[in-house]
Amino acid sequence: MTVQRDVVVRQLVEMQVQADEEGLIPGFNVLVNMLPVAFWNTFTQRMMDAVPADRREKLEAELVNCALECGYNTGYGIITSEEFKSVVMPMVTEGAKDVLRGAYAVFTAWGWAKSGIVQIKEGERMVVRAPDYYEADIASGYKSGFMIRGVSSAFFDLAYGKPYPEGLKTFKCVQTAGVEVGDPFGEFVVTR
Amino acid sequence: MALKMEFTFDDKTYRRYMNGFLTVMHCHHYMSLLSKLAIDFDDIGGVRILCESVEDSVRPMIDDYCAKNNLASFADKLDVGRQYYSAMGMGVMKISGDPGQGEVTLTRSHVDQGWTKKWGNYNAPVNHWTRGYIAAMFAAAAGKPPRSYEVAETASMVMGKPTSVFTVKSK
Numbered sequence: 001m002t003v004q005r006d007v008v009v010r011q012l013v014e015m016q017v018q019a020d021e022e023g024l025i026p027g028f029n030v031l032v033n034m035l036p037v038a039f040w041n042t043f044t045q046r047m048m049d050a051v052p053a054d055r056r057e058k059l060e061a062e063l064v065n066c067a068l069e070c071g072y073n074t075g076y077g078i079i080t081s082e083e084f085k086s087v088v089m090p091m092v093t094e095g096a097k098d099v100l101r102g103a104y105a106v107f108t109a110w111g112w113a114k115s116g117i118v119q120i121k122e123g124e125r126m127v128v129r130a131p132d133y134y135e136a137d138i139a140s141g142y143k144s145g146f147m148i149r150g151v152s153s154a155f156f157d158l159a160y161g162k163p164y165p166e167g168l169k170t171f172k173c174v175q176t177a178g179v180e181v182g183d184p185f186g187e188f189v190v191t192r
Numbered sequence: 193m194a195l196k197m198e199f200t201f202d203d204k205t206y207r208r209y210m211n212g213f214l215t216v217m218h219c220h221h222y223m224s225l226l227s228k229l230a231i232d233f234d235d236i237g238g239v240r241i242l243c244e245s246v247e248d249s250v251r252p253m254i255d256d257y258c259a260k261n262n263l264a265s266f267a268d269k270l271d272v273g274r275q276y277y278s279a280m281g282m283g284v285m286k287i288s289g290d291p292g293q294g295e296v297t298l299t300r301s302h303v304d305q306g307w308t309k310k311w312g313n314y315n316a317p318v319n320h321w322t323r324g325y326i327a328a329m330f331a332a333a334a335g336k337p338p339r340s341y342e343v344a345e346t347a348s349m350v351m352g353k354p355t356s357v358f359t360v361k362s363k
Contacts, residue, residue: 009206013201013208017217018197018279019278019279019280019281022283022284022300023277023278023279023281023282023283023284023285023300023302024281024283024300024302024305025281028219030219030220030221031219031220031281031302031305031306031309032217032218032219032220032281033217033218033219033220033223033280033281033282033302034208034210034215034216034217034279034280034281035215035216035218035249035280035282036210036213036214036215036249036250036253037214037215037216038213038214038248038249038252039245039246039249039250040216040218042245042248042249043226043230043241043242043245046241046244046245047229047230047233047236047238047241050236050237050241051233051236052236055236059233062229062232062233063229065225066222066225066226066229067222069221069225070218070219070221070222070225073219073221074219074221074222077219108206109206110208110216110217110218111206111207111208111214111215111216111217112216113206114205114206132205132206132207134207134214134216
Protein backbone atom coordinates (compact mmCIF):
# COMPACT_ATOMS: atom_id res chain seq x y z
CA MET A 1 0.00 0.00 0.00
CA THR A 2 1.07 3.55 -0.64
CA VAL A 3 -0.42 6.88 0.46
CA GLN A 4 -3.84 7.30 -1.12
CA ARG A 5 -4.49 11.01 -1.45
CA ASP A 6 -8.26 10.89 -1.59
CA VAL A 7 -8.50 8.71 1.52
CA VAL A 8 -6.19 11.02 3.45
CA VAL A 9 -8.01 14.13 2.30
CA ARG A 10 -11.38 12.79 3.41
CA GLN A 11 -10.08 11.80 6.83
CA LEU A 12 -8.40 15.16 7.38
CA VAL A 13 -11.43 17.14 6.24
CA GLU A 14 -13.53 15.27 8.78
CA MET A 15 -11.20 16.61 11.50
CA GLN A 16 -13.00 19.95 11.57
CA VAL A 17 -10.63 22.79 12.37
CA GLN A 18 -12.24 25.42 14.55
CA ALA A 19 -10.96 28.35 16.58
CA ASP A 20 -10.54 27.96 20.34
CA GLU A 21 -11.98 30.31 22.97
CA GLU A 22 -9.12 32.74 22.31
CA GLY A 23 -10.06 33.06 18.64
CA LEU A 24 -6.92 31.21 17.59
CA ILE A 25 -6.39 27.93 15.75
CA PRO A 26 -3.27 26.26 17.09
CA GLY A 27 -2.29 23.13 15.18
CA PHE A 28 0.66 21.44 13.49
CA ASN A 29 2.99 23.55 15.71
CA VAL A 30 1.77 26.77 14.10
CA LEU A 31 -1.12 29.20 14.41
CA VAL A 32 -3.55 28.46 11.60
CA ASN A 33 -5.92 30.96 10.01
CA MET A 34 -8.93 30.34 7.78
CA LEU A 35 -9.43 33.33 5.49
CA PRO A 36 -11.33 34.04 2.30
CA VAL A 37 -9.39 33.10 -0.82
CA ALA A 38 -10.49 36.45 -2.22
CA PHE A 39 -8.15 38.17 0.24
CA TRP A 40 -5.00 36.26 -0.73
CA ASN A 41 -5.70 36.53 -4.46
CA THR A 42 -6.72 40.19 -4.36
CA PHE A 43 -3.55 41.10 -2.46
CA THR A 44 -1.32 39.20 -4.90
CA GLN A 45 -2.98 40.62 -7.98
CA ARG A 46 -3.00 44.22 -6.76
CA MET A 47 0.66 44.01 -5.72
CA MET A 48 1.59 42.57 -9.11
CA ASP A 49 -0.41 45.31 -10.84
CA ALA A 50 1.29 48.02 -8.77
CA VAL A 51 4.91 46.94 -9.03
CA PRO A 52 7.03 48.61 -11.70
CA ALA A 53 8.47 46.31 -14.38
CA ASP A 54 12.03 46.55 -13.07
CA ARG A 55 10.98 45.18 -9.65
CA ARG A 56 8.49 42.57 -10.81
CA GLU A 57 10.96 39.70 -10.59
CA LYS A 58 11.86 40.73 -7.03
CA LEU A 59 8.20 40.82 -5.97
CA GLU A 60 7.53 37.40 -7.54
CA ALA A 61 10.53 35.97 -5.68
CA GLU A 62 9.26 37.43 -2.41
CA LEU A 63 5.76 36.02 -2.96
CA VAL A 64 7.28 32.59 -3.59
CA ASN A 65 9.54 32.97 -0.55
CA CYS A 66 6.55 33.66 1.73
CA ALA A 67 5.14 30.26 0.79
CA LEU A 68 8.56 28.63 0.88
CA GLU A 69 9.17 29.52 4.53
CA CYS A 70 5.54 28.78 5.37
CA GLY A 71 5.68 25.41 3.64
CA TYR A 72 8.98 24.48 5.23
CA ASN A 73 7.98 25.28 8.79
CA THR A 74 4.35 24.23 8.58
CA GLY A 75 5.28 21.22 6.45
CA TYR A 76 7.61 20.06 9.19
CA GLY A 77 4.85 20.62 11.73
CA ILE A 78 2.48 18.61 9.55
CA ILE A 79 4.69 15.57 9.00
CA THR A 80 5.61 15.39 12.69
CA SER A 81 2.05 15.97 13.94
CA GLU A 82 -0.17 13.44 15.66
CA GLU A 83 -2.75 13.92 12.90
CA PHE A 84 -0.20 12.93 10.25
CA LYS A 85 1.03 9.99 12.30
CA SER A 86 -2.49 8.66 12.77
CA VAL A 87 -3.88 9.27 9.27
CA VAL A 88 -0.94 9.11 6.85
CA MET A 89 1.86 7.10 8.41
CA PRO A 90 -0.06 3.79 8.41
CA MET A 91 -0.06 4.04 4.59
CA VAL A 92 3.63 4.90 4.24
CA THR A 93 5.54 2.03 2.63
CA GLU A 94 7.95 3.89 0.39
CA GLY A 95 9.82 6.16 2.82
CA ALA A 96 10.35 9.81 1.91
CA LYS A 97 8.44 9.46 -1.34
CA ASP A 98 5.31 8.42 0.55
CA VAL A 99 5.77 11.10 3.20
CA LEU A 100 5.79 13.61 0.34
CA ARG A 101 2.59 12.11 -1.08
CA GLY A 102 1.05 12.46 2.36
CA ALA A 103 2.17 16.07 2.62
CA TYR A 104 0.45 16.81 -0.71
CA ALA A 105 -2.71 15.18 0.60
CA VAL A 106 -2.64 17.62 3.54
CA PHE A 107 -1.89 20.42 1.06
CA THR A 108 -5.07 19.44 -0.75
CA ALA A 109 -7.14 19.10 2.42
CA TRP A 110 -6.19 22.62 3.52
CA GLY A 111 -7.78 23.96 0.35
CA TRP A 112 -4.58 25.04 -1.38
CA ALA A 113 -4.86 22.89 -4.49
CA LYS A 114 -6.23 19.65 -5.83
CA SER A 115 -2.75 18.43 -6.52
CA GLY A 116 -0.57 15.38 -6.70
CA ILE A 117 2.91 14.19 -7.58
CA VAL A 118 3.06 12.80 -11.12
CA GLN A 119 6.78 12.18 -11.34
CA ILE A 120 9.55 11.91 -8.81
CA LYS A 121 13.26 11.16 -8.98
CA GLU A 122 14.23 10.89 -5.36
CA GLY A 123 16.42 13.71 -4.17
CA GLU A 124 16.64 15.19 -7.65
CA ARG A 125 13.41 16.21 -9.31
CA MET A 126 9.66 16.23 -8.80
CA VAL A 127 6.73 17.19 -11.02
CA VAL A 128 3.44 18.21 -9.41
CA ARG A 129 0.21 18.76 -11.31
CA ALA A 130 -2.90 20.52 -10.06
CA PRO A 131 -6.11 20.65 -12.10
CA ASP A 132 -7.53 23.11 -9.56
CA TYR A 133 -5.84 25.56 -7.21
CA TYR A 134 -7.03 28.79 -5.68
CA GLU A 135 -4.34 30.96 -7.27
CA ALA A 136 -5.74 29.92 -10.67
CA ASP A 137 -8.68 32.19 -9.85
CA ILE A 138 -6.42 35.21 -10.33
CA ALA A 139 -7.36 36.42 -13.78
CA SER A 140 -3.78 37.42 -14.35
CA GLY A 141 -2.83 36.34 -17.84
CA TYR A 142 0.50 35.24 -16.36
CA LYS A 143 1.48 32.20 -14.29
CA SER A 144 0.53 33.11 -10.74
CA GLY A 145 0.98 29.92 -8.74
CA PHE A 146 3.48 31.57 -6.41
CA MET A 147 2.19 29.79 -3.32
CA ILE A 148 2.33 26.32 -4.86
CA ARG A 149 5.86 27.00 -6.17
CA GLY A 150 7.09 27.93 -2.70
CA VAL A 151 5.39 25.10 -0.87
CA SER A 152 6.46 22.49 -3.44
CA SER A 153 10.15 23.30 -3.12
CA ALA A 154 9.73 23.47 0.68
CA PHE A 155 8.25 19.98 0.81
CA PHE A 156 11.13 18.65 -1.32
CA ASP A 157 13.57 20.45 1.00
CA LEU A 158 11.98 18.59 3.92
CA ALA A 159 12.11 15.23 2.16
CA TYR A 160 15.58 15.41 0.61
CA GLY A 161 17.43 18.43 2.01
CA LYS A 162 19.48 18.50 5.20
CA PRO A 163 17.49 17.71 8.36
CA TYR A 164 15.10 20.44 9.51
CA PRO A 165 15.79 23.34 9.93
CA GLU A 166 19.02 23.30 7.87
CA GLY A 167 17.61 22.19 4.51
CA LEU A 168 15.63 25.25 3.46
CA LYS A 169 16.25 26.42 -0.14
CA THR A 170 18.06 23.27 -1.23
CA PHE A 171 15.62 23.03 -4.14
CA LYS A 172 13.74 25.48 -6.33
CA CYS A 173 10.46 25.29 -8.20
CA VAL A 174 9.29 26.73 -11.50
CA GLN A 175 5.76 26.78 -12.85
CA THR A 176 5.64 25.30 -16.35
CA ALA A 177 1.87 25.38 -16.97
CA GLY A 178 -1.12 27.15 -15.45
CA VAL A 179 -4.90 27.02 -15.55
CA GLU A 180 -4.78 30.81 -15.30
CA VAL A 181 -3.01 30.98 -18.67
CA GLY A 182 -5.28 28.50 -20.43
CA ASP A 183 -3.62 25.16 -19.71
CA PRO A 184 -5.72 22.20 -18.46
CA PHE A 185 -3.69 22.03 -15.24
CA GLY A 186 -0.98 23.80 -13.32
CA GLU A 187 2.41 22.10 -13.47
CA PHE A 188 5.23 22.73 -11.04
CA VAL A 189 8.74 21.33 -11.47
CA VAL A 190 11.14 21.10 -8.52
CA THR A 191 14.86 20.71 -9.12
CA ARG A 192 18.04 21.20 -7.16
CA MET B 193 -26.31 35.87 19.18
CA ALA B 194 -23.78 33.20 18.33
CA LEU B 195 -22.61 33.19 14.74
CA LYS B 196 -23.94 30.24 12.76
CA MET B 197 -21.06 28.58 10.97
CA GLU B 198 -21.30 26.11 8.13
CA PHE B 199 -18.11 24.51 6.84
CA THR B 200 -18.33 22.59 3.58
CA PHE B 201 -15.88 20.81 1.32
CA ASP B 202 -16.42 20.35 -2.42
CA ASP B 203 -15.66 16.73 -3.24
CA LYS B 204 -15.03 17.55 -6.90
CA THR B 205 -12.67 20.53 -6.66
CA TYR B 206 -11.46 19.90 -3.10
CA ARG B 207 -12.17 23.49 -2.15
CA ARG B 208 -13.29 24.56 1.33
CA TYR B 209 -16.13 26.95 2.13
CA MET B 210 -17.15 28.89 5.23
CA ASN B 211 -20.80 29.96 5.13
CA GLY B 212 -20.62 29.65 1.36
CA PHE B 213 -17.43 31.71 0.91
CA LEU B 214 -14.33 30.06 -0.51
CA THR B 215 -11.68 29.88 2.20
CA VAL B 216 -8.23 28.44 2.62
CA MET B 217 -6.12 27.55 5.63
CA HIS B 218 -2.72 29.17 6.08
CA CYS B 219 -0.31 29.59 8.97
CA HIS B 220 1.24 32.44 10.95
CA HIS B 221 4.47 32.13 8.94
CA TYR B 222 2.62 32.99 5.73
CA MET B 223 0.67 35.82 7.37
CA SER B 224 3.82 37.29 8.96
CA LEU B 225 5.80 37.10 5.72
CA LEU B 226 2.97 38.62 3.66
CA SER B 227 2.59 41.43 6.21
CA LYS B 228 6.33 42.10 6.06
CA LEU B 229 6.26 41.98 2.26
CA ALA B 230 3.58 44.69 2.28
CA ILE B 231 5.72 46.81 4.61
CA ASP B 232 8.88 46.24 2.52
CA PHE B 233 7.01 47.26 -0.64
CA ASP B 234 5.24 50.21 0.96
CA ASP B 235 6.79 52.59 -1.56
CA ILE B 236 4.42 51.11 -4.15
CA GLY B 237 1.50 51.13 -1.69
CA GLY B 238 2.02 47.71 -0.11
CA VAL B 239 0.40 48.50 3.24
CA ARG B 240 -2.55 50.29 1.64
CA ILE B 241 -3.03 47.40 -0.79
CA LEU B 242 -3.01 44.95 2.13
CA CYS B 243 -5.62 46.93 4.09
CA GLU B 244 -7.86 47.45 1.08
CA SER B 245 -7.59 43.81 -0.01
CA VAL B 246 -8.82 42.73 3.43
CA GLU B 247 -11.59 45.32 3.46
CA ASP B 248 -12.85 44.32 0.01
CA SER B 249 -12.70 40.55 0.61
CA VAL B 250 -14.22 40.45 4.11
CA ARG B 251 -17.05 42.92 3.61
CA PRO B 252 -19.17 40.59 1.41
CA MET B 253 -19.04 37.90 4.11
CA ILE B 254 -20.37 40.24 6.80
CA ASP B 255 -22.98 41.78 4.49
CA ASP B 256 -24.16 38.36 3.33
CA TYR B 257 -24.50 36.98 6.86
CA CYS B 258 -26.41 40.02 8.12
CA ALA B 259 -28.76 39.98 5.13
CA LYS B 260 -29.51 36.27 5.44
CA ASN B 261 -30.15 36.55 9.18
CA ASN B 262 -32.11 39.83 9.07
CA LEU B 263 -29.61 41.70 11.23
CA ALA B 264 -30.04 45.42 10.74
CA SER B 265 -28.71 47.30 13.76
CA PHE B 266 -25.22 48.77 13.93
CA ALA B 267 -24.45 46.79 17.09
CA ASP B 268 -25.66 43.46 15.71
CA LYS B 269 -23.67 43.87 12.51
CA LEU B 270 -20.52 44.82 14.43
CA ASP B 271 -20.97 41.71 16.52
CA VAL B 272 -21.07 39.57 13.39
CA GLY B 273 -17.74 41.09 12.39
CA ARG B 274 -16.32 40.43 15.85
CA GLN B 275 -17.36 36.80 15.79
CA TYR B 276 -16.19 36.18 12.22
CA TYR B 277 -12.76 37.53 13.22
CA SER B 278 -12.46 34.87 15.92
CA ALA B 279 -13.92 32.13 13.70
CA MET B 280 -11.19 32.85 11.15
CA GLY B 281 -8.58 32.28 13.84
CA MET B 282 -7.52 35.93 13.92
CA GLY B 283 -7.97 36.52 17.68
CA VAL B 284 -10.34 38.19 20.09
CA MET B 285 -11.79 41.69 19.68
CA LYS B 286 -13.45 44.02 22.18
CA ILE B 287 -15.34 46.74 20.36
CA SER B 288 -16.89 50.04 21.39
CA GLY B 289 -18.23 52.90 19.31
CA ASP B 290 -20.90 54.21 17.01
CA PRO B 291 -21.08 54.92 13.27
CA GLY B 292 -18.95 58.04 13.78
CA GLN B 293 -16.03 56.63 15.71
CA GLY B 294 -14.90 53.69 17.78
CA GLU B 295 -12.15 51.70 19.41
CA VAL B 296 -11.15 48.06 19.03
CA THR B 297 -8.89 46.21 21.43
CA LEU B 298 -7.31 42.87 20.62
CA THR B 299 -6.61 40.67 23.60
CA ARG B 300 -5.45 37.85 21.32
CA SER B 301 -4.07 38.34 17.84
CA HIS B 302 -2.99 35.88 15.15
CA VAL B 303 -1.01 38.57 13.34
CA ASP B 304 0.79 39.92 16.43
CA GLN B 305 1.31 36.64 18.25
CA GLY B 306 2.36 34.99 14.99
CA TRP B 307 4.86 37.77 14.21
CA THR B 308 6.29 37.64 17.73
CA LYS B 309 6.50 33.85 17.63
CA LYS B 310 8.45 34.09 14.36
CA TRP B 311 10.65 37.15 14.84
CA GLY B 312 10.10 38.61 18.32
CA ASN B 313 9.11 42.21 18.95
CA TYR B 314 9.23 44.97 16.32
CA ASN B 315 9.64 48.74 16.47
CA ALA B 316 6.32 49.63 14.80
CA PRO B 317 2.77 48.26 14.60
CA VAL B 318 2.40 45.53 11.96
CA ASN B 319 -1.26 44.54 12.16
CA HIS B 320 -2.39 46.16 8.93
CA TRP B 321 -4.53 43.10 8.20
CA THR B 322 -6.74 43.95 11.15
CA ARG B 323 -6.87 47.64 10.20
CA GLY B 324 -8.48 46.56 6.92
CA TYR B 325 -10.80 44.18 8.73
CA ILE B 326 -12.00 46.86 11.16
CA ALA B 327 -12.64 49.25 8.27
CA ALA B 328 -14.79 46.57 6.61
CA MET B 329 -16.60 45.76 9.85
CA PHE B 330 -17.52 49.36 10.68
CA ALA B 331 -18.50 50.19 7.09
CA ALA B 332 -20.70 47.07 6.92
CA ALA B 333 -22.33 47.91 10.26
CA ALA B 334 -22.97 51.53 9.26
CA GLY B 335 -24.05 50.68 5.71
CA LYS B 336 -21.32 52.88 4.27
CA PRO B 337 -19.19 52.29 1.15
CA PRO B 338 -15.62 50.97 1.33
CA ARG B 339 -12.88 53.42 2.44
CA SER B 340 -15.33 55.22 4.76
CA TYR B 341 -13.20 54.74 7.87
CA GLU B 342 -9.70 55.62 8.98
CA VAL B 343 -8.25 52.99 11.29
CA ALA B 344 -5.02 53.58 13.24
CA GLU B 345 -3.17 51.13 15.46
CA THR B 346 -2.25 53.09 18.59
CA ALA B 347 -0.88 50.27 20.77
CA SER B 348 0.67 47.07 19.54
CA MET B 349 1.48 43.66 20.97
CA VAL B 350 4.54 43.36 18.73
CA MET B 351 5.86 46.51 20.41
CA GLY B 352 5.53 44.88 23.81
CA LYS B 353 2.07 46.04 24.86
CA PRO B 354 -0.32 43.51 26.44
CA THR B 355 -3.06 44.34 23.93
CA SER B 356 -3.32 45.98 20.52
CA VAL B 357 -5.59 49.00 20.24
CA PHE B 358 -7.13 50.54 17.12
CA THR B 359 -8.95 53.84 16.84
CA VAL B 360 -11.68 54.18 14.22
CA LYS B 361 -12.96 57.43 12.68
CA SER B 362 -15.51 58.03 9.98
CA LYS B 363 -13.95 60.02 7.13
